Amino acid sequence: MDTQLDQADYRLLELLQADARTSIAKLAETVGLSEPACYRRIQRLKRLKIIEREVAVVSPRTMGWPLTMIVLVTLERERTAILDRFIRKLQSVPEIVDVWYVTGDYDFALRVVARDMESFETLTREVLYADNVVKNFKTLVTMRSVKSQAPLVAASRDLE
Structure with missing residues (x-):
């Protein structure tokens, strides 16, 4: 095509x-x-x-998810079977709304929504702390979104 x-x-x-x-x-x-x-x-x-x-595009707040966190995850090992299992696990958690497999100091970046800090703590215990392949993670709590899902434009402005 x-x-x-x-x-x-x-x-x-x-x-x-x-x-x-x-x-x-x-x-x-x-x-x-x-x-x-x-x-x-x-x-x-x-x-x-x-x-x-x-x-x-629905506001998470209107659906009962007022908190948004970015969670950076480092794994102990990165074998294919481990990665595939971990990715499936992340995909099955409704509060994890975006998952990126990344390069650098971390292996994954997650966008997570939560009702409150207690529900976020429960999620981290059940999904991250309970998984022996997770070496560590870092959480960034967002204060507000200043740009979200911006439209993509052509990479080359020479098209105009």
């Missing part, structure tokens, strides 16, 4: 990241395409997995 993107594709992606519910008519008008051409481009972007999914 052709994954080459042009300026119209990039503009559509920027608009859809701002509001995925924008009508095809409005998108087509803004980008300067016909409605059928705009629709075909969006379907192509979905088929190619350039648009991975469409979601509603």
